[in-house]
Amino acid sequence: MVMERSLEDILPIFGVEQDCILSKQGDVTIAYRVELPEIFTLSTEDYDNLHFAWIKAIKALPNYTVLHKQDWYLEDSYQAPETQSAKSYLSRKSDEYFLGRKFLNHQCYLYLTKKPAGRKPGCSMFSNLIRRSIIPDSILDEQFLSDFSDACGKFKQILEASGLLRLTRLGEDDLLSQRRKVGIIEKYLTLAEKENQFLMQDLSTSEGLKVGSRQCVLYTLGDAIDLPHLCGSRLTYDKYSTDSTRFSIGFTSPVGLLLNCNHLYNQFIFIEDGQQTIQKMEKKRLRLQSLSAYSRENLIARDATNEYLNEAISEQRLPVKAHFNIMLWSDDEKEIKELKNKASAAISQMDAAAKEETVGAPQIFWAGMPGNAADFPLNDSFDTFLEQACCFLSSETNYRSTTPDKGVRFCDRLSNKPVFLDLLDEPRRRGITTNMGLLCCGSSGAGKSLTMNHILRSLYDQGTHCLIVDIGGSYRGLCDLVGGTYYTYEETAPISFNPFYLPPGISLDTEKIESLKSLLIALWKQEDERTSRAEYVAISNALSGYYKKLEKEGLFPCFNTFYEYLEGDYKEELRTHQVREKDFDLGNFLYVLRPFYAGNEFGYLLNAREKLDLINQPFIVFELDKIRDHAILFAVTTLLIIELFVSKMRKLRGQRKALIIDEAWKAISRSGMAEFLRYAFKTIRKYNGVPGVITQELDDVISSEIIKDAIINNADIKILLSMSKFVNKFDKLQSALGLSEKAKTMLLSVNKDDREIFIDLGGQDMKVYRNELSPHEYYAYTSDGEERVKVLDYAERHGSMEAAIEALVNERMRA
Template sequence: MEKQLKDLLPIMGLEQDCILSKKGDITLVFSVRLPEIFTISNEGYESLHQAFIKAIRVLPKYTIFHKQDWFTKGAYLGDFQKESSGFLDRTSERYFNERPYLEHHCYIMLTKKPEDQKPASSLFSSLIRKTIVPAQTLSEQAVQDFKDCAGQFKRLLEDCGFLQLQQLKATDISSNPHSVGLLERYLNLETNPSNKIIHDISLREQIYIGKNQLQCFTLSDATGLPAFCGSRINYDKYCTDKTKFSIGFAAPLGLLLPCNHLYNQFIFIDDGAKTIKKLESKKLRLQSLAAYSRENAIARDATNDFLNEAISEQRLPVKAHFNIIAWADNLDEQQELKNKVSSGMAQLDAVCKEETVGAPQIYWAGLPGNESDFPMNDCFDSFVPQACCFLNFETNYRDSTSPVGMRLGDRLTGKPVHVDISDEPINKGIITNRNKFILGPSGSGKSFFTNHMLRTYYEQGTHIVLVDVGHSYKGLCDLVDGYYFTYEEKNPIRFNPFYIGGSLQPDTEKKESIKTLLLALWKKDDEPFTRSEYVAVSNALQGYYEWMENENRKIGKENRPIKNTETGFVCFNSFYEYVKNDFALQLEKEGVQEKDFDLSNFLYVLRPYYKGGEFDYLLNATENFDLLEERFIVFELDNIKDHPILFPVVTIIIMEVFISKMRKLKGIRKIILIEEAWKAIAREGMAEYIKYLFKTVRKFFGEAIVVTQEVEDIISSPVVKQAIINNSDCKILLDQSKYQNKFDQIQELLGLTEKEKALVLSVNKANDPGKKYKEVFISLGGTHSKVYRTEVSKEEYYAYSTEESEKLKVHHYAERYGSIGKGIQAIVQEEKNKEDAKK
């Protein structure tokens, strides 16, 4: 016979954001923000565990603690409406569109029962009683007292630093014209608040809600519980010989259980003294029957041990029950549910019990506000510490609310996660600078990750200067139409450090950088210059720009930026001619002695950079010299990293370019990334510059990033130890499995915690074989650490790839189709056509 839900619903109404039941119960509902999975240390789990113990102990007698975790299948929906700055964004949205994952919502319900209410059982559930009459009317003072206790409960949980609780308003609990409330969502198993669809509920042989068939599995019998429980267990997939990877004790029943399910956790707090008294009576009965049955003797001893622990350690005896309500709407998955749930419980060393006859009453008691209707014969006696071990502590990775950042993948499913490792951590006080240190051996995906990170930052308006060895960023540079400086015999690298853009005269910093360059060209690394030589070079530079300005004035270009004159373009050539002619006459007129400034030696040493000299191309560029406004610049130093003349000159120019951006571009993010070239730069006397850069760049909205692949490099280099690591609050490590036997050195050097060590060594340990990706570990300030997937679309893959054959293929297709973007699209389309043909 069909019944109307309104006739059976045990909820009387909502008052002051509380659920009032027809039995006189009052229930407060909190939404809970849990810590993210795989991010909590052993100490963190214990802290969480103790927080719940303390919080539950402040609740008054006849209170029910009900924690309900919703895990429902969802799919990532790509945002195809946003204005994308490039085709890679669109391909990424298409690639991740409909990526399945488990959505998680967590609620805590605190129910205060009337003290004279009789306990419910399977035989006396409100679901099968004809009438429901309130046992007593709650006074206003009683309600306020309960709210005060709930406030203390909330404060104790939040004080541990891992949880955030927010009391639900009446509009969130009950449905309204715009959204579905918690009560209706439970009755219809609806996770989308905007879906207002009402389903039939069938409680005959099986529980059906609409097309979904429900199955109920319980931990309700002490004989089926694990012999030992705690706040955490080892997650074998991520463990190594050197480290043990921890997850919450109940995690196998949470996010690690891949199906639609509710995990209900009940703890019933009754009168402790009465409970002890009942157990004493039970012990006496068992004592009298112990001689007739070994089972009675064992039960007597267990009851006695329970009473001894309760009294000696002042434990609070409670009743507990834990159940999983899983569902599916197709037959194949329904048959798999039992296997999945029993496997999850087996990881806890617990026995899975499938409820059949009592399943409707258990489901009905899970309705928020109806906790007091739970059948108490399906509970077991326990203490609060043991009961709290079975609480779920973890949730999914969360998106950053910051507008800047990059897309990475959730470790469990690869669902896209927006991650900000620059601004949000600064604003929250997690880090004090945006500098980053990236460590990853060859083949670990290091260059792939940095390509992905830099492309994202570039599309958010960042100015990027890259110092590379190995052509890892050629594809990305071509894609964003940046400047790519490299040395080739037919097209050697060239600059114009004398160019000053729209200015009439160079500023102080420009002068200093040019003076540093000239002195570096003139003197050896171990050859100091005198004060008089420094003054002479300064005067020569000052006189040169005044001379150029006069030349402009002569040809009618007064008050215009210095560019061309009849003498020539602003460059080293015209500077050399000025020094050789006009400045030489000035020195002679002033009577400057050769011992103070040897002009002949100066001109002789710098002659190779003047026209006709061996390196006349280097400082006389006539294009690509306005680098201040160029947003993506790559300096590829592979062919000159060992050149005794070119390399020092190029590095000085690079530093001048970035410092100019750093100081002149106000309110714009600047990034300098130094790949393996940092080792050569340090050798060439640039260590002090790197130290200065890492300590100062944060003041100018900048980030300095160093990338290296060898462990020995970071251990042996004092530059890395003293400057880079100490001033890089963000540390990014890729697969370190090659170094796990000597990882202690890296851990000590980088200041990693034991939890971070376990995270690093778990990278790529259990990757999904059906997906192509690499994992990356990111530590912020040593306090916030996670492992993410670096998973991208095929188009992004070809844009970032450092494989020689793939780079050549992209280059050939770019020439054929007119641009690198069109070339990549053609490659991907060809591969798709081949795959379709095979099918």
């Protein structure tokens, strides 16, 4: 006959007072939520620093304290976060694509429990699961609570000083269940997988451990014989390591996020009186010494005890007891077998022996309840030193995400779960970047254009004005999709601009006059020709007079009407003021500029009547492939690009602007735009500007003085793709980009086949992400020649880019 007991009768928790869990044995527990470092982001040195931080912090705790760290790993599915702004077409399609993607959600809690004076140690035979208790008076001792709270505050401060952890004290609202939220005590007892899961379930220990209909399996590391021969702060992860680099993960990662199923990882460290422990071990050694003559086992145990005591005294080690366990559950018997295999394999990766606990499982489960760690059966723990015990503390969590309104969506490296990364604002608020300069580098075919399309689309959706200088047509699809302005040269539709046009609401100012003067002088003079003061003033007066004439007569502003003004009114004005030809040769000026007048060779170039208001156009692409070797067209175009972006900088105050140069280095290096880029990377951050360059040639990065001295030094955002082709030249690349050894290890682990990218923010925050795209995004961004032509052809056939993408995706799904 199975005897049933009410949970209320045997519950060891007395209550919650002053945000502390109080047990019926007089134990006081302070609880924290812990933010761990993100997985795959720490170096070997980081793991060592984290390990030493735990050791230092635990040593600050008083004797008879129990550290209970509890990591929950629960299967979950992705739900797109709500945003305040309306979502664009590609954002909606992205949400649909990733909806329901499975991943392992991780939450980490830390419970520090102080035992009262005179409390008897826990034991399997005397667990409070099977016996009642009398509440001691010490539970009401305010000094006891105050001293312990101060010790916990110091513990928290030491851990957070490492810069790798963050602890948040849990209050009564977190510890106890609320109307719409399960508290952590009830969550543990019911293995609730959702915050709003309020179904109370039976606990059964008659046929193994069962919570409701779910069978629980418990694997323990509670005996020294089951432990690995060697332990440390880290393991080498072969999947991401190379011949020259060792990629590190936490020592317990195999039983953490890498164990892909619902499970709990409990870690217990019991801090007793160190001197008393050593005295007990000395007595044990003497007892074994007297028995060693009768048994070889006693001889071996004596030697082991002696080594333990020698190390404790010589190295000033802190003796502790420890226990670690992994609990898994399922209501499917077939799945239980699979879970056992997964857990055994995970434990074996730590070089430990997997031991399934059966007889003592209920007592161990009961002691894992928040606030009840002091009742853990110490016969299921083992003696060790604090340094070794801390190796078994979990050290990693999932990638963190910012809000979609502020970030770019990538995917984490473990489960391809979407995460949002703020490249611009958050890093500057945290002080890890000082500018918004961006450098994207990777070998051919690594996915640079797909990545930059995706980043620019996200920035555009967030209100950024994007101006892109491209060679290769990589941004045509995105530009058409968002209704942007695309400039390219075709024989039937040559490229044309109108720098003389002023959008409504924008008046002529000194800056506009100066940019037009620079353009006219560039068209008139060669680079090595000097412009006199008289010529400079004459052109300035000509522009001022021209715009006054426009106001009076209502003429259309363009180069043609300006040229006609020079031939007519301005010629008379020069004659009236007796301006000598040697001071300003108007005839020569008109002769040199005549090819840009209507009916001549470049009559189309500066007389556009469409696409006039470029300052207020938020997405503009200049595709320069067909004119990059044309001395005049390219020079004029680059000057106009400079003038346009400077105008956006000055006039669109408060608006974010992005200037992206994609693989145009050889062309740009032959023009005045090279110096402009040097200026831009140093200056436009003051105007909320984002300068960015993209290159695939290693020599571009290493040999170009402009990139090395101006761009790299002022590009705190580095987006690097697969460098497998550069392995033999990597030392030069590492030196040129200023990459640390940690960055080198992470960068060389990037897998091009998984569309992985390495992002370095200010040399401090480094991660590898996956740039997985929805099919709709892929067709919008594709730079593959055949696919791009097909997308544009479908857009013409179906009437819009959105309809073309839908048709292509439907074809792909049917194939």
